Amino acid sequence: MTQLLERAVKKARSLPEEDQNSVAAIILEEIEDEVRWDQAFANSQDMLAKLASEAMEEDRAGKTQELDLGRL
Template identity: 55%
Template structure:
């Protein structure tokens, strides 16, 4: 990185900061839905264990 010209270093730093901010926004969005999605997943797994589901065959859709 130090071998790059200062302008290129600034561009890389700006890109990296943007990526970090994007990651933070995704983390926040997923955290908001973690509880409800977890409950739905538990319900689906319970239904599968109880034999209330059937295999998905894409060719039959």
Template identity: 55%
Template structure:
């Protein structure tokens, strides 16, 4: 565990239980959200590459007009 995380946990322990639970829920939701994004991106690398290529084409087209 990092020093920063240990410090954050020490600070959390001083809070009332209801606030501790609220912050713990927020952290767990964030971790789960990150996991879902990682999973979604890992299943679609080709789609992401195509979208990036399209975005670059559009960007270059916009910039060549100016």
């Protein structure tokens, strides 16, 4: 455990039980969100590679147009 997390836990221990539960819920939710994000990103790699391949094939087939950045 890092020193910062140890300090946070030490301070949380001094809080009333209800506040400790609130802090714990926030921490657990953040960890779960991070896990979901990591899984979503990992699972999207195949799809991103497929989309990139399709885009490159369309470009090779002449089905794309050059983007005019001056019109943005």
